[in-house]
Structure formats: C-alpha cells, structure tokens
Amino acid sequence: xxxxxxxxxxSFAHRFTLRHPTIPVDAERGEVxxxxxxxxxxxxxxxxxxESHLCxxxxxxxxxxxVLDIAPTGPLAGSDGIVTQTAGLLIGIYVADCGAVYLAxxxxxxxxxxxxxxxxxxxxxxxxxxxxxxxxxxxxxxDVRVQLSPCIRPPAYEVDFASQxxxxxxxxxxxxxxxxDCGLCTSTDLQRFYSYRMEKGRTGRMLALLGRRLP
Numbered sequence: 001x002x003x004x005x006x007x008x009x010x011s012f013a014h015r016f017t018l019r020h021p022t023i024p025v026d027a028e029r030g031e032v033x034x035x036x037x038x039x040x041x042x043x044x045x046x047x048x049x050x051e052s053h054l055c056x057x058x059x060x061x062x063x064x065x066x067v068l069d070i071a072p073t074g075p076l077a078g079s080d081g082i083v084t085q086t087a088g089l090l091i092g093i094y095v096a097d098c099g100a101v102y103l104a105x106x107x108x109x110x111x112x113x114x115x116x117x118x119x120x121x122x123x124x125x126x127x128x129x130x131x132x133x134x135x136x137x138x139x140x141x142x143d144v145r146v147q148l149s150p151c152i153r154p155p156a157y158e159v160d161f162a163s164q165x166x167x168x169x170x171x172x173x174x175x176x177x178x179x180x181d182c183g184l185c186t187s188t189d190l191q192r193f194y195s196y197r198m199e200k201g202r203t204g205r206m207l208a209l210l211g212r213r214l215p
Contacts, residue, residue, distance in 0.1 A: 001015070001016040001017075001018055001150075002014060002015060002016070003016070003102070003147045003180060003182060004180070005145050005147050005178075005180040006102060006104060006145060006147050006210075009104055009106050009145065011106065011109065011212055011213055012104050012106070012111060012210065012211065012212055012213065013047045013048060013049070013090075013209075013210075013211055013212075013213055014102060014104075014147075014208075014209060014210045014211075015043055015047060015207075015208075015209045016100065016149050016150070016206060016207075016208050016209075017039075017040065017043055017206050017207045017208075017209075018192050018193065018206065019190070019191065019192055019193055019194055019204065019206075020036065020039060020204065023035050023036060023039065023204070025194065025202070025203050025204035026202050026203075027202060028201075028202070029205070032203070032204050032205065033094065033205060035204075036204060036205065036207075040054075040092075040207045041054060043207065043209060044090050044209070047090065047209065047211070048213060049088065049089075049090040049211055050088070052071060053071045053088055053089050053090055053211075054090050054092060054209075055068055055071055055072055055076065055082060055084075055089055055090065055091050055092065056075045056076070056091075056092050056093065056094070057075060057076050057079045057080055057081060057082055057091075057092075057093050057115060058075040058076055058077050058078060058079055058080075059075075059079075059080050059093060059094060059115050060078060060079075060080060061080065061115075061117065061119045061120065062078070062079075062080050062119070062120070062123070062125075063080065063081075063119075063120055063123035063124065063125040063128055064078050064079045064080060064081070065079060065080070065081035065082065065083060065112070065114060065125065065128050065129045065132055066079040066081070066082050066083075067082075067083055067084070067132060067136055068082050068083070068084040068086065068089060068091065069084065069085075069086055070086070070089075071089060080093070080114060080115040080116075080120055080125055081093070081101075081112060081113060081114030081115060081125055081128075081129050082112060082113055082114075083103070083110065083111070083112035083129055083132050083133050083136065083137075084110070084111060084112070084212075085108065085109055085110040085111075085136070085137045085212075086212075087109065087211075087212045087213065087214045087215065088211070088212075088213075088214045089211055089212075090209055090210070090211035091111070091112070091113050091209070091210055091211060092113065092207050092208060092209045092210070093113050093114065093115040093207075093208050094115070094205035094206065094207055094208075095115060095117075095149065095151065095186075095205065095206050095208060096186070096193075096194040096195060096196040096203055096204065096205050096206065097117065097151060097152040097157070097186050097187070097195050097196045097197055098115055098116060098117030098118075098120070098151060098152075098161075098196075099115075099116045099117065099121070099148050099149055099151035099161060099162060099165055100113060100114075100115065100116075100148075100149035100151075100206075100208030101113065101114045101116050101125075101126045101129075101146065101147070101148055101149075101165055101169075102145075102146065102147040102148075102149070102208065102210050103126075103129055103130060103133060103144055103145070103146055103210075104144065104145045104147075104210065105133060105137070105139040105140075105143050105144045105145075106143065106145070107139070107140065107143045108133075108137050108138055108139050108143075109137075109212050110133045110136075110137035110139050111133075111210050111211070111212055112129040112130075112132070112133055112210075113208055113209075113210045114126055114129045116161065116165050117151075117161060118159050118161055121159075121161035121164040121165055121168070122161075122164070124168050126146070126165050126168050126169050126172075127168040127169065127171065127172045130144065130146075130169065130172045130173070130174065131172065141172055141173035141174055142173060142174075142175050142178075143178075144174055144178060145178045145179075145180075146169045146174050146178060146179045146180070147179075147180050147181075147182075148162060148165055148166070148180070148181040148182065149182065149206075149208055150182055150184035150185065150186050150193055150206075151184075151185070151186055152185055152186050152187050152195065152197060153185040153187075156185055156187035156188065156197065156198075157187070157197065162181060166179060166181065186206075193206065194206060
C-alpha cells in the first residue's frame with residue numbers, strides 16, 4: 001500500500017506492507033517477525049534500497065525517537081521512532097493495530113517514522129519526532145507532510161488515538177493540508193491487515209517503510 005500525499009514527493013519512497021497470504025503468523029511477536037523478515041527485506045530491495053540499509057526501531061511502546069545518520073547493526077534499542085536526513089537509509093516500524101506515522105520534509109530531505117498506539121499517542125511521540133526534525137535538521141514544520149497508516153479505531157477500540165495523533169501534529173505546526181489519514185481500521189479487514197486485538201496477540205505485523213532516495 002502507498003499513500004497519495006507521500007507519493008507526490010519524488011525524492012522519497014514509502015510503502016506499507018499488507019498481510020502475507022501464506023506465511024503462518026499464529027505465534028509470538030519475535031517468531032512472527034523472524035518469519036516475515038526475508039519478505040520484508042525484499043520490500044527494501046524492490047523500493048531501491050540496500051537490504052542492509054533497512055533500519056528498524058525496537059519498539060517498546062514508549063516515546064523515544066532515535067536520530068540516525070548511518071545504518072545500525074540491529075534494531076534501535078529502546079526506540080519507537082526514527083528520524084534521519086541520510087539518503088539511502090530506509091527506516092521502518094512494525095504495526096498490528098497501532099498507527100504508523102510517516103513524516104517527510106521535501107525541503108530539507110529529513111524524514112521520520114514513528115510507532116504510535118495508545119501509549120505513544122498519549123506521550124506525543126509524533127510531536128517529539130517533529131521537534132527532532134526541526135532541531136536536528138532545520139525542518140520548518142509547515143513544510144512537513146504527515147501520513148497516518150491504517151490502525152485500529154473506535155468502535156473496535158476504546159481510544160481514538162488517530163485523533164490524538166492528528167491533534168499532536170497540527171499542534172506542533174503541521175499544516176492541515178499537509179496531514180493525511182487513510183481512515184482505514186485494521187480490525188475490519190483481516191484479509192488485508194494483521195490485528196493484534198482481533199487475533200488476540202498471535203498475529204503478524206505490517207511494516208511501514210520510508211526513505212529518501214539516493215541522488
């Protein structure tokens with residue numbers, strides 16, 4: 001899956017992987033991610049990035065955002081988001097009901113991606129990532145495009161964190177016309193999406209990917 005708001009930014013590539021039709025996912029998170037890893041790595045190559053430059057956050061349901069300049073050797077410990085200005089790095093986070101928030105600045109070339117579910121949204125992780133882009137890379141938040149992925153929503157879930165994410169981003173200075181939400185609920189279509197809540201924790205993960213292409 002791709003999104004029109006980001007597809008219009010020629011220097012960036014993005015993708016949101018859907019449910020794999022044959023890989024079994026009735027297992028715990030670590031095992032499932034390992035099963036999906038080869039397929040997810042192939043997505044990076046299809047997008048024009050080296051598989052070794054696929055950079056993933058550890059994801060601990062917090063609000064730490066890692067600043068990345070070179071490809072790490074493994075998941076970024078303790079982080080639920082990543083920002084970078086380095087072309088050729090492909091940053092990603094896993095979701096299975098939580099929201100993936102894509103951040104892209106076509107002026108400075110900075111970008112970010114965060115894992116924002118109930119806890120991350122309460123803690124304002126998207127706003128924190130935007131602040132880091134502003135501080136580290138000189139982003140004017142009026143230039144930044146923000147896209148929210150499919151995620152679980154009311155009435156399937158008691159907290160409308162999609163609304164919290166939007167409020168956080170617009171409150172930080174993102175223009176309403178530069179914010180987009182696909183509006184899709186992961187709980188309503190298990191043919192396309194994995195849903196942690198609907199599948200009682202034993203399910204796969206979608207992978208949200210964003211990177212700036214090499215010149």
